[in-house]
Amino acid sequence: xxxxxxxxxxxxxxxxxxxxxxxxxxxxxxxxxxxxxxxxxxxxxxxxxxxxxxxxxxxxxxxxxxxxxxxxxxxxxxxxxxxxxxxxxxxxxxxxxxxxxxxxxxxxxxxxxxxxxxxxxxxxxxxxxxxxxxxxxxxxxxxxxxxxxxxxxxxxxxxxxxxxxxxxxxxxxxxxxxxxxxxxxxxxxxxxxxxxxxxxxxxxxxxxxxxxxxxxxxxxxxxxxxxxxxxxxxxxxxxxxxxxxxxxxxxxxxxxxxxxxxxxxxxxxxxxxxxxxxxxxxxxxxxxxxxxxxxxxxxxxxxxxxxxxxxxxxxxxxxxxxx
Amino acid sequence: xxxxxxxxxxxxxxxxxxxxxxxxxxxxxxxxxxxxxxxxxxxxxxxxxxxxxxxxxxxxxxxxxxxxxxxxxxxxxxxxxxxxxxxxxxxxxxxxxxxxxxxxxxxxxxxxxxxxxxxxxxxxxxxxxxxxxxxxxxxxxxxxxxxxxxxxxxxxxxxxxxxxxxxxxxxxxxxxxxxxxxxxxxxxxxxxxxxxxxxxxxxxxxxxxxxxxxxxxxxxxxxxxxxxxxxxxxxxxxxxxxxxxxxxxxxxxxxxxxxxxxxxxxxxxxxxxxxxxxxxxxxxxxxxxxxxxxxxxxxxxxxxxxxxxxxxxxxxxxxxxxxxxx
Amino acid sequence: xxxxxxxxxxxxxxxxxxxxxxxxxxxxxxxxxxxxxxxxxxxxxxxxxxxxxxxxxxxxxxxxxxxxxxxxxxxxxxxxxxxxxxxxxxxxxxxxxxxxxxxxxxxxxxxxxxxxxxxxxxxxxxxxxxxxxxxxxxxxxxxxxxxxxxxxxxxxxxxxxxxxxxxxxxxxxxxxxxxxxxxxxxxxxxxxxxxxxxxxxxxxxxxxxxxxxxxxxxxxxxxxxxxxxxxxxxxxxxxxxxxxxxxxxxxxxxxxxxxxxxxxxxxxxxxxxxxxxxxxxxxxxxxxxxxxxxxxxxxxxxxxxxxxxxx
Numbered sequence: 022x023x024x025x026x027x028x029x030x031x032x033x034x035x036x037x038x039x040x041x042x043x044x045x046x047x048x049x050x051x052x053x054x055x056x057x058x059x060x061x062x063x064x065x066x067x068x069x070x071x072x073x074x075x076x077x078x079x080x081x082x083x084x085x086x087x088x089x090x091x092x093x094x095x096x097x098x099x100x101x102x103x104x105x106x107x108x109x110x111x112x113x114x115x116x117x118x119x120x121x122x123x124x125x126x127x128x129x130x131x132x133x134x135x136x137x138x139x140x141x142x143x144x145x146x147x148x149x150x151x152x153x154x155x156x157x158x159x160x161x162x163x164x165x166x167x168x169x170x171x172x173x174x175x176x177x178x179x180x181x182x183x184x185x186x187x188x189x190x191x192x193x194x195x196x197x198x199x200x201x202x203x204x205x206x207x208x209x210x211x212x213x214x215x216x217x218x219x220x221x222x223x224x225x226x227x228x229x230x231x232x233x234x235x236x237x238x239x240x241x242x243x244x245x246x247x248x249x250x251x252x253x254x255x256x257x258x259x260x261x262x263x264x265x266x267x268x269x270x271x272x273x274x275x276x277x278x279x280x281x282x283x284x285x286x287x288x289x290x291x292x293x294x295x296x297x298x299x300x301x302x303x304x305x306x307x308x309x310x311x312x313x314x315x316x317x318x319x320x321x322x323x324x325x326x327x328x329x330x331x332x333x334x335x336x337x338x339x340x341x342x343x344x
Numbered sequence: 345x346x347x348x349x350x351x352x353x354x355x356x357x358x359x360x361x362x363x364x365x366x367x368x369x370x371x372x373x374x375x376x377x378x379x380x381x382x383x384x385x386x387x388x389x390x391x392x393x394x395x396x397x398x399x400x401x402x403x404x405x406x407x408x409x410x411x412x413x414x415x416x417x418x419x420x421x422x423x424x425x426x427x428x429x430x431x432x433x434x435x436x437x438x439x440x441x442x443x444x445x446x447x448x449x450x451x452x453x454x455x456x457x458x459x460x461x462x463x464x465x466x467x468x469x470x471x472x473x474x475x476x477x478x479x480x481x482x483x484x485x486x487x488x489x490x491x492x493x494x495x496x497x498x499x500x501x502x503x504x505x506x507x508x509x510x511x512x513x514x515x516x517x518x519x520x521x522x523x524x525x526x527x528x529x530x531x532x533x534x535x536x537x538x539x540x541x542x543x544x545x546x547x548x549x550x551x552x553x554x555x556x557x558x559x560x561x562x563x564x565x566x567x568x569x570x571x572x573x574x575x576x577x578x579x580x581x582x583x584x585x586x587x588x589x590x591x592x593x594x595x596x597x598x599x600x601x602x603x604x605x606x607x608x609x610x611x612x613x614x615x616x617x618x619x620x621x622x623x624x625x626x627x628x629x630x631x632x633x634x635x636x637x638x639x640x641x642x643x644x645x646x647x648x649x650x651x652x653x654x655x656x657x658x659x660x661x662x663x664x665x666x667x668x669x670x
Numbered sequence: 671x672x673x674x675x676x677x678x679x680x681x682x683x684x685x686x687x688x689x690x691x692x693x694x695x696x697x698x699x700x701x702x703x704x705x706x707x708x709x710x711x712x713x714x715x716x717x718x719x720x721x722x723x724x725x726x727x728x729x730x731x732x733x734x735x736x737x738x739x740x741x742x743x744x745x746x747x748x749x750x751x752x753x754x755x756x757x758x759x760x761x762x763x764x765x766x767x768x769x770x771x772x773x774x775x776x777x778x779x780x781x782x783x784x785x786x787x788x789x790x791x792x793x794x795x796x797x798x799x800x801x802x803x804x805x806x807x808x809x810x811x812x813x814x815x816x817x818x819x820x821x822x823x824x825x826x827x828x829x830x831x832x833x834x835x836x837x838x839x840x841x842x843x844x845x846x847x848x849x850x851x852x853x854x855x856x857x858x859x860x861x862x863x864x865x866x867x868x869x870x871x872x873x874x875x876x877x878x879x880x881x882x883x884x885x886x887x888x889x890x891x892x893x894x895x896x897x898x899x900x901x902x903x904x905x906x907x908x909x910x911x912x913x914x915x916x917x918x919x920x921x922x923x924x925x926x927x928x929x930x931x932x933x934x935x936x937x938x939x940x941x942x943x944x945x946x947x948x949x950x951x952x953x954x955x956x957x958x959x960x961x962x963x964x965x966x967x968x969x970x971x972x973x974x975x976x977x978x979x980x981x
Contacts, residue, residue, distance in 0.1 A: 031807070038808045042817070050824040147405075164955040166901035168908050168923065169944035176937050187933055239404070241446035248402055249461040250433030259460070260449055267451065275811065282815030286905050290927065300816070301909055304823050312820050319816040327811060339494040340450055 024341060028331045032324050039320040043313045044092050047077040058105075058309050069109070073102040073310060096317065102310035104303070110314045113299065118318075120190055121295030125284045128215050132222035132280075133273070139223070140230025141262050147235060155227065162224035167283040171217045171290040178213060185213045188292035214291045222280045226273065233265040240264070267338050274330035278323045349517055349550050350376040350399070355412035357391075357398045360405075366622045368394045368407070370574040373648060373655075378517065381544060381551045383561035383582070385597075386571035389618055392554045393522055395571070399552070400439050400520050401429055417517065435465055437518040438511035443527045444503035448495040454506055455491035461513055480509040484539060501532045508540065518550045525560065537564055559601060562586060570594050573619045573629035580654030590656045592634045628659065636660065704964060710956030717950055721767040728763035732756060732917050740929065742936040750936035753929040758922070758939050762946060765917040772830060772918070773899045773950070776837045780895040783838065784845030785888060789880075791846075792853025803850065809843035815905065822911035829913040833903060841898055845891035852887050856880060886961060893958040900951040904943075919943035 047055040055077040075083070075091045083091075095101070101110035143152040162170075179187045186192065191206050237243065238261055246260045266273075288297035296315055303311040335341045357369035368391045376382050386392045397403050399414055401421050414421045417436060421429065441447040449457055458477040462468050468476070478488035484505040495503055504524060511519050521540075525533040541564050544551055555561055561568065562582060569579040570593065578591040589595045596614040616633035619625055625632065631641040638659060646659045702708065720727060735754040743750045749758035791802040818836055825832035856862065865875050906912060907920025910928075914921065926932075926940035 034804070035808050035811050039812060042812075043820075046820065046824060050821075054824045054826070160955065160959070161952075164897065164951050165948045166904060166944070166951060168905060169941075169948050172923075172927075172932060172940050172944050176932050176941060180932055180937065241441055241443065242449045244397075244402055244404070245439070245441060245447045246449070248400060248433060248439040249464060250430045250435075251460060251464045252430070255460065255464070259452075264449070264451055278811065278813035281813050282905075285815055285819070286908065289909060300819050304819065304826075304910055307823065309820075309823065312823055316816040316820045319813045320811075323811060323813050338451060339453075340496055 024335055025332075028328060028335075032328050035324055036321065039317060040093060040096055043317060044076070044089060046313075047309070054307065055309060058307050069100075069103050072100050076102060076313070077309065101314035101317075104311045105306040105308045110310050113311060114296065114314060114318065117294060117296045117299050120293065121284065121288070121297060124211055124214060124288075124293065124295060125218065125281065128218040129222060129277070129280060131215075132219045133226060135219070136223040136226025137230050137262075137266065140227045141234055141257065141265070143227070144231045144234030144238060144265075145257055145261075147238075152231075155231075159224050159227055162220055163228060167217065167221050168286045168290055170220060171214070171287050174213050174217055175290060186210050190293050190295075210293075214287045214293050217287050217290075218280065218284060221283050222276075225276055225279070229269065229272065229276075230265065233269055234261060237261050237265040267334060270330040270334045271327060274326040275323075277326045278319075281319050281322060348375040349378045349380075349417060350374070350552075351413075351415040352399060353413045353415070355395070355398060355414060356410045357394050357403065357407055358410040359407050364622065365410075367410075367624070368574050368621060369398060370624075371412070372574075372576055374569060374576070374579070376518070376550050376552060379544070379548050379550055380567065381541070381553065381565045382567050382569065383553045383555065383565035384569045384571060385555055385558050385561065387556060387618060389621075390571045391574040391621075392571045396520055396522050396552065396554050400437070402439065431465075434461055434511075434516065435514045436516055437520065438514070438516045440508055440511050440519060440521040440524045442523040444500075444507040445495060445527075447507060448503065450495055453492055453494055454498075458491070458510055458513060461510065465514065476513060480512050481506065483512060483543060484509045500528060501536070504528060504532075504536060505539070508536075508543075512543065512547065512549075515547055516549055518552070521551060521553045523555050524553075526555070526557075533560065537561075540564070558597060570597070573624070574621055575629060575657060576648065576655070577630065577658075578654065578656050584652075584654060590651055590654060590661065591630075591658050592636045592660075593630050596633075596635075628657075704960045706956045706963070707960035710953045710960060713949060713953035714957070717766060717770065717953065720763060721770045724764045724766065728757075728760040730757065730760050732761040732764040740931075740934065740936060743938050749938045749942050752925060752939065758936075758942065761917050761922055762919070762942055765919050765922060765943070766946070768830065768916060768918045769900075769903070769920070769947075769950070772834055772837075772903050773896050773954075775834050776841060776899040776903070777892050777896040779834070779838045780841045780899075781845060781888060781892040783842040784849050784891055784895075785884075787842070787846040788849025788851075789853050789884075791850045792857060799850075802846075806843045806846045806850070809840070810847065812840075814840045814902065818902065818906055819909065819911065822906055826911065830916060833906065833912060837899055837903060837906075841895055841902075844898075845895060849884065849887060849891060852884060853880075856883055886964070890958060890961045893954050893961060896954040897951055897958060900947060900954065904947045919946050923947075 059073060059077060072091075072095050075088045075095065078088065099111045101114075104110050104113050139151070139155065143149075143155050146152060175187065178184050186209060190210050191197070191203065192210070197203060242264075243256060243260050246256045251260075284295070285297035285300050287293070288295045289301045292298065296318065299311060300315055302308070303315065352372060352374040355369055355372045355374075356367060358365040358367050370391075372395060374382070384392050384395065394403075394407060397407075398409055399421075401414075403409065409422055412422070416432075419428075419432075421432075424432075448454075452460075455474070455477055458480075459473050462473045462476065474491075477491055481488050481491065486502055486505050486509065490498060490502065490506070495506075498506065504527070508524070524540075525536050528536060537560065540551070543549075553561060553565065558568075565582045567579065568582045568585050570577045570585075570591065572593050578585065578589070578594050580590070585594060586598065589598050593614070596612070599612050600614070602608075602611060614633055619629045619632070625642075627640070627642040627644055628634070628637075628646050631637045634641065641659055644659065646657050646662065648655045648657050649661045651661050733756065735752075735756050737747065737751045737755040737757060739751060739755045740753050741747055741751040747757050747759065749762065751757055752761070787802050787806065791799040791806075818840055821836040821839070822832070825836065862875065862880070870878075903912075904918075904920035904923065907918055908923045908927065910924050912918060912921045912924065920943070922943040923940060926943070929939075931937060931939040932941075
């Protein structure tokens with residue numbers, strides 16, 4: 022029970038920290054970005070304008086604490102102000118959310134599965150063919166920046182070979198529907214960005230998984246499993262893999278922040294209109310409300326994953342249950 | 345005379361590294377009769393645990409068996425295929441390790457770990473497995489309610505007993521034990537030893553017991569093998585060895601123990617330290633520390649010579665009996 | 671490790687010197703023997719040379735917009751030209767310096783802060799440790815690029831210093847956690863107890879006994895920060911958050927992408943700076959792995975064939 026309380030505590034604390042960072046930044050930063058941005062919002066519905074003023078501390082004679090409380094309230098009810106096109110930020114975010122969720126969600130699952138599997142196998146046959154092949158490959162994949170891999174894939178498979186479309190999430194002029202043709206079109210557009218993400222995310226996971234497996238394999242209870250005459254599959258999965266993954270589930274979840282960052286760059290490279298791409302357009306348009314809201318969403322995503330991983334660990338690892 | 349259940353001949357184990365091989369076990373010969381309690385003693389680093397794992401075919405890289413044979417119930421285990429070996433594991437021989445906390449999977453209940461051993465070797469029903477699990481736990485004095493527990497929930501002594509119980513699931517002919525009492529306090533140690541001996545008397549299995557504590561096994565083992573520098577220095581019946589140790593190393597070991605009953609005397613240790621096995625000396629390995637060393641001990645390696653019922657690796661006894669070929 | 675301590679005045683500094691000299695000597699020998707380290711150092715050396723003497727390789731002004739626009743690669747323009755007619759190859763060479771400066775500055779500053787926070791947390795303990803650790807954890811979980819983007823948007827146009835500042839703010843946490851962990855483990859070791867019992871003062875203990883042992887982790891921390899910075903700084907600039915009138919590999923990437931370089935025939939405009947970033951990152955990463963292997967022999971490659979075993 023104490024475990025649950027502690028974890029939830031960290032969750033809310035970090036969330037609060039992110040919200041506070043968002044509140045403090047406009048007030049601490051040099052320059053007058055915030056003022057300039059807000060000057061674009063003449064003639065806008067007064068409550069929205071007020072929300073923006075509270076968030077960014079412009080034209081605001083209120084007590085700081087009062088502003089802070091109002092700001093927190095606004096965030097919790099989803100009022101993030103308006104973007105540069107006078108559209109409510111929340112609406113804009115909801116438009117891009119499913120695309121990013123789909124792209125990042127699917128690729129993360131694939132990357133985790135591949136990464137874990139390859140990590141397990143290469144540690145099991147340490148020094149073998151897969152392991153020796155994987156090491157330099159992994160090195161390249163984890164060191165090369167995401168956007169470089171994205172650009173390479175775009176160039177080779179999009180331009181030179183022409184196998185995949187070069188940008189966007191579905192072909193221009195198409196209307197979204199659930200028809201097979203449309204779905205295939207979406208998938209076709211998602212392949213290059215998807216592969217980029219899978220390749221970069223899996224790299225890190227293979228490396229971590231392999232190292233965890235290697236140290237698990239040297240444990241006495243694995244030797245004991247051999248002594249009992251259990252089949253190699255049993256030993257690999259039931260005694261090694263499970264013990265290697267579980268304590269590190271949270272660590273895996275924390276890599277999500279890195280993957281989300283990568284997804285921003287990938288969406289930009291492929292002009293894929295998800296939340297990441299909005300980050301880019303937000304920059305060009307000095308769209309601070311949008312950016313701050315996006316920052317909150319990304320942080321929330323990572324926090325949720327870490328929380329889920331923490332609870333999964335607690336549920337599945339008997340040692341933490343009693344702690 | 346019953347033929348020995350285990351015969352180790354000329355066994356060599358090397359640690360293979362990029363900077364050369366280190367021989368941790370050097371041409372070891374051992375025999376264990378059915379139902380016999382053999383203790384292997386030696387200081388840290390003498391190779392006794394490596395020898396044990398080699399016999400049990402449980403070495404991990406970079407350690408590998410580089411020569412010799414381990415004949416168990418008529419089969420040379422070194423030559424067996426992995427699946428043949430797996431067939432024999434746990435049914436014919438089992439292993440007990442030093443620390444149950446490390447040897448038991450922290451994420452599986454005791455019951456689950458018992459079960460997967462049984463499931464790997466036959467078609468027992470779930471009920472039969474449960475009954476057998478409860479039965480072996482009862483043998484070691486642990487209540488069956490602890491089957492549901494996880495290793496970290498049991499006390500040290502109970503964990504150790506549970507591990508021994510697990511080793512007896514198939515009532516094997518040989519149980520190999522690697523310092524199973526070292527992690528326990530003195531009282532628990534004694535109690536566990538008594539338990540092991542009782543079980544052995546009741547179920548009739550042979551035991552190879554590795555330890556660094558000679559006095560611990562003095563009352564329980566029928567025979568004792570002393571290891572030094574990767575070799576067997578002396579192997580004899582326990583009583584004979586304690587009464588009249590032959591090898592200067594054994595003499596030194598026993599001199600280090602005070603006797604509760606005997607006269608008080610100055611305790612002597614053995615000065616010096618064990619040989620570096622990466623660069624073993626040319627002659628006898630104990631020679632640098634031996635109070636009875638002769639000039640030729642530095643240049644010639646002694647073989648294992650028989651003196652009555654015992655075997656000694658010392659040039660002092662070369663003349664006494666014809667020596668076995670090296 | 672260190673040579674025997676002598677209780678003479680002035681011997682303290684001697685002992686400190688000897689301790690450091692031993693550590694540095696050991697480190698250098700290990701580095702030269704390791705293949706990854708050698709390649710990494712070579713790459714790095716080449717890049718540093720290019721940064722120091724760009725004029726030797728690409729004479730000319732990288733900003734000079736005097737050529738034909740958006741040309742593909744040719745003999746006169748190895749990597750083509752930009753949308754306003756600047757030579758890409760010249761830009762690549764001249765952009766090395768600023769890229770390297772940013773990388774090294776952020777690496778050094780991040781390491782400095784990590785050491786301060788991590789070591790303080792480990793040795794002062796108590797509430798200070800609790801709060802510093804909490805701060806570190808928070809900064810570790812918060813996703814880096816989103817925060818960077820928000821911060822940079824406010825500072826847009828403020829140039830290189832701004833980028834360095836925001837990268838340091840988001841990058842110090844990882845090293846701090848590692849250094850704290852190592853600090854904690856060293857804290858209870860016997861040789862420190864021995865120093866305390868001998869009556870050594872705390873600053874002496876920290877300088878002479880503790881820091882040489884942490885040296886390898888500090889170096890590893892710097893290298894790790896460098897790897898992080900190379901890619902992240904370039905990523906930020908790629909999105910357009912760098913200063914647009916200074917040339918770095920990242921800003922080159924931005925203009926290339928904005929002008930559809932890949933689709934329209936001079937892909938090298940985008941791929942070349944991308945490859946350069948990858949190479950610099952690789953150099954630091956190689957050094958990082960090499961240091962890991964030197965510090966932890968268990969990780970060294972298992973080159974020998976696997977022994978016959980039964981599973």
